[in-house]
Amino acid sequence: MRSFPWLHPLTWPTVAFLLLFLAYPLTAILTQGLAGGGWQKMGMVLGDPVLHRLLIWTTGQALVSSLLTLLLALPAAFFLGRVRFPGQDIGAMLILIPFVLPTVVVATAFGVLASPSTLIGRWTAPLLGSPELPGLPAILAAHVFYNLGLAARMMAGLWARIPHSTLEAAATLGACPWTVFWRIHLPLLAPAIRAAGIVVFALCLSSFGVVLLLGGERFATLEVAIYQATTQLLDLPRAGTLAILQLAISIALFGTLGRLGRSPALPGSAQRIPWGQLPRRLRVAGIVYGILLLVGILLPLVALTLESLRFHDTWTLEAYRLLTKDTRHSALGTAPIHALIQSLRYAALAVVLALPLGLTAALGAQRSRARASLETLCTLPMTISAATLGLGFLLALRTPWWDARTSAWAIPIAHALAALPLVLRVLLPALDALPPAQAEAAATLGASPRQRVQRVVLPLMARPLAVAATVSAAVSLGEFGASLFLVRPTAPTLPVAIYRCLSLPGSTNHGQAMALTTLLMLTCLGLGLLAQRLAHPKD
Amino acid sequence: MAVLTLHGLSTAYPGWRLAPLHLELSHGATLAVLGPSGSGKSTLLRLIAGLERPTAGHIFLEGQDITSWPPHRRGLGLMFQDYALFPHLSVAANIAFGLEIRRLPRAAIQRRVSELLAMMGLQGMEERRVGRLSGGEQQRVALARALAPEPRALLLDEPLAALDQMLRQRLAEELAALLAQASVPTIVVTHDPAEACRLASHLALLHDGQLLRHGPLAEVLHNPGTVAAARLLGLKTIVEKGDLAQRLADHLGHAPAYLVLPDAALTGRGVTVTGHILGQRYDTLGTLVAIHGTTVELFLPPQPPGSTITLHLDPDRIRLLGEMPSVPQLAAHRI
Numbered sequence: 001m002r003s004f005p006w007l008h009p010l011t012w013p014t015v016a017f018l019l020l021f022l023a024y025p026l027t028a029i030l031t032q033g034l035a036g037g038g039w040q041k042m043g044m045v046l047g048d049p050v051l052h053r054l055l056i057w058t059t060g061q062a063l064v065s066s067l068l069t070l071l072l073a074l075p076a077a078f079f080l081g082r083v084r085f086p087g088q089d090i091g092a093m094l095i096l097i098p099f100v101l102p103t104v105v106v107a108t109a110f111g112v113l114a115s116p117s118t119l120i121g122r123w124t125a126p127l128l129g130s131p132e133l134p135g136l137p138a139i140l141a142a143h144v145f146y147n148l149g150l151a152a153r154m155m156a157g158l159w160a161r162i163p164h165s166t167l168e169a170a171a172t173l174g175a176c177p178w179t180v181f182w183r184i185h186l187p188l189l190a191p192a193i194r195a196a197g198i199v200v201f202a203l204c205l206s207s208f209g210v211v212l213l214l215g216g217e218r219f220a221t222l223e224v225a226i227y228q229a230t231t232q233l234l235d236l237p238r239a240g241t242l243a244i245l246q247l248a249i250s251i252a253l254f255g256t257l258g259r260l261g262r263s264p265a266l267p268g269s270a271q272r273i274p275w276g277q278l279p280r281r282l283r284v285a286g287i288v289y290g291i292l293l294l295v296g297i298l299l300p301l302v303a304l305t306l307e308s309l310r311f312h313d314t315w316t317l318e319a320y321r322l323l324t325k326d327t328r329h330s331a332l333g334t335a336p337i338h339a340l341i342q343s344l345r346y347a348a349l350a351v352v353l354a355l356p357l358g359l360t361a362a363l364g365a366q367r368s369r370a371r372a373s374l375e376t377l378c379t380l381p382m383t384i385s386a387a388t389l390g391l392g393f394l395l396a397l398r399t400p401w402w403d404a405r406t407s408a409w410a411i412p413i414a415h416a417l418a419a420l421p422l423v424l425r426v427l428l429p430a431l432d433a434l435p436p437a438q439a440e441a442a443a444t445l446g447a448s449p450r451q452r453v454q455r456v457v458l459p460l461m462a463r464p465l466a467v468a469a470t471v472s473a474a475v476s477l478g479e480f481g482a483s484l485f486l487v488r489p490t491a492p493t494l495p496v497a498i499y500r501c502l503s504l505p506g507s508t509n510h511g512q513a514m515a516l517t518t519l520l521m522l523t524c525l526g527l528g529l530l531a532q533r534l535a536h537p538k539d
Numbered sequence: 540m541a542v543l544t545l546h547g548l549s550t551a552y553p554g555w556r557l558a559p560l561h562l563e564l565s566h567g568a569t570l571a572v573l574g575p576s577g578s579g580k581s582t583l584l585r586l587i588a589g590l591e592r593p594t595a596g597h598i599f600l601e602g603q604d605i606t607s608w609p610p611h612r613r614g615l616g617l618m619f620q621d622y623a624l625f626p627h628l629s630v631a632a633n634i635a636f637g638l639e640i641r642r643l644p645r646a647a648i649q650r651r652v653s654e655l656l657a658m659m660g661l662q663g664m665e666e667r668r669v670g671r672l673s674g675g676e677q678q679r680v681a682l683a684r685a686l687a688p689e690p691r692a693l694l695l696d697e698p699l700a701a702l703d704q705m706l707r708q709r710l711a712e713e714l715a716a717l718l719a720q721a722s723v724p725t726i727v728v729t730h731d732p733a734e735a736c737r738l739a740s741h742l743a744l745l746h747d748g749q750l751l752r753h754g755p756l757a758e759v760l761h762n763p764g765t766v767a768a769a770r771l772l773g774l775k776t777i778v779e780k781g782d783l784a785q786r787l788a789d790h791l792g793h794a795p796a797y798l799v800l801p802d803a804a805l806t807g808r809g810v811t812v813t814g815h816i817l818g819q820r821y822d823t824l825g826t827l828v829a830i831h832g833t834t835v836e837l838f839l840p841p842q843p844p845g846s847t848i849t850l851h852l853d854p855d856r857i858r859l860l861g862e863m864p865s866v867p868q869l870a871a872h873r874i
Contacts (some may be wrong), residue, residue, distance in 0.1 A: 105578050108801055196724070386599060435621075435623065437619050437621065437623035438623045438624075438626075440590050440610070440617075440623065441617070441619055441623040441624075441625075441684075442607060442611075442625075442636065442640075443590065443609070443610035443611045444586075444589075444611070444613070444616065444617040444685075444694075445586050445590070445611075445616075445637035445640060445684065445685075445687075445688060446588070446611045446612075446614070446637050446640040446641055446688060447611050447636075447637075447638050447640050448609075448611050449609075449611075451611075451640060452611075455636070455640075459605075459625075459627040459628075460625075460626065460627055462627075
């Protein structure tokens, strides 16, 4: 394919979209953060001991969360990467379930587990919430739950490719299995461990929904503090300064990832040991670990579902019936079911925005010499925290013609922005994998460049496009942080409605929150399963 | 008049270049471009089809300069080495693709598609997905698809390379018959001399980006002209300068740089030479014979090593080869 100098025109709409809705809001934070109170205000915020405690707590919880995650993910990575056992594919899929769940669902589910008044919470609450520090163990557990699958999959990929012969060579040189693990496995795995560690640390550092719902004001992280400064204290310069700090940390972390996360050159094929050839002790440990992992993944989901089926301590569908009722005490001012409809509408708009932008960007990237820069540019939304993005929208996009606070498009645009990196990750490799010969054959048969895309490339891309659409819809349905900043009071999204219901007392609000969360969980699980089926069809 | 004329066509990649090349393809001709991998033969086809741009030179199609035309406007049919069938379309839809692009009426498309299905012996497979076809069937669908829009010339890139050996020989005959039936001027690119001889009326020999020789099949086969060309054609017994060459040259009246001794030269009359059997090669089953200090591989009944043999070589059947041409031949030769 001929390389277009710099960027192909096909990429221009996406670049313009990113400049307008990502770069411009970020610069607005920088300029207004500085102009609002000037350096003086900034210095005041930065010198505040409250901020120092906030920073120490934010990094501390992220550090503990990511270390716990890595430690607990290591056995999963071993069994998924090194061992061949029955049900492996299902295991690899199960372990990623938490990752497709919205933060609000995870937080609510762990809230149920941490509350002694719920059915399963009766037994789990003593583990998750100590009287002195209510919330902290639940936050850590939710972070581990959320990221364990991701970390395990990141490490398993590299672990699978360590050649058997290397390990056998070490054994013939006199190394016992334990020495082989410490001297061969771990050093070779180091890049994957580092990469997984940085990614999980970054995710926990900018964790918003889990911390806000489980920790409240007492355990506010930097991200939550930005939200509080914006909506409760109405102190935009402070919010801006905090957002600048968050931005600097994110950029530093992803910069480190690029440097440290590179994998060594290992053979491409997986080297797996059949289950039966594992030592007996390892098999027993594997079974125990597998059962614990399964319980750990399923228990929060089951606890949440059961809780949604109970009302006033009896088994009933009352909570679901309440969804259609606009009760006096409702936190929403409208029937909760409207939040579901609103979220589906936003998801459809987000897909309509993200898919064409992602597709044209991917097609253009293939034809551009500056492809690498474009790919980096399109992954940027992933590195920007939700609160930073929401604040940026509020600060920047307030013009007489278009105001992010009142427009129905602000949330779909923010969601499309969040989905764009994932869409590109699905579409670009799929486009690269298409053999050029088919488009060339179409050219020799008389098809113009546009006809080649329409008649050959797009039909062959049908599956990846469907995967990208499903992923975008799931991202949009689950997005919480940015939506909370941008939501119009009368038209909350599903996660925002859940948050509002949860933050008010009363069994009606509680029941509605449980039912809504369960619905959101089932929708996202369904979308995840659909994406998985589309991406790996059975032949 | 020539259908296709290449005038000084050349291109270059880092570390490789196609030397300015002159070729013509006339109506009714099938030209085989024979060359090893890396010789530039596939690049040549892609240049003609417009999938790559030459750095210099011109391509004329029926007198029109199409050098800067995009591929979809050239009206040439190209059959890819791995066929590049559209996996999302049926057999019939693959064949109809080029016709639909040209917005022909539905009835005309159907007529042409069934005509080609009949010609290729693919009736009954119209609705099959192309992924489910055998290699030979895929090849015929690819050929039908390329022929459907009635291209002004057909380009075949290693048409038989994707098939296994057994199928290749049978399908080479079949392809030759189909090409004759379609009567489209054709350029076929191959690395197999036997395949080239079966399919083509004309031959062009390409080596390392250089056109060594071209002309009617028989002419090129009988007189390859250079050592490199003779090797490309698969002629093994090439005698370099030496006593034997000198002896043969005396009979021929002049001293060529190289000689080729085909088996046909072992006739029982002509120059008498004495050789010593060195042994047999088990890969080719040829016998290595030393004649006047030159080792020659001949196909003889088995002889014990060390024994002496008397051979009669017919000088008229010995092919003379010159040096490799250092300057590209600039006159366009009609083929």
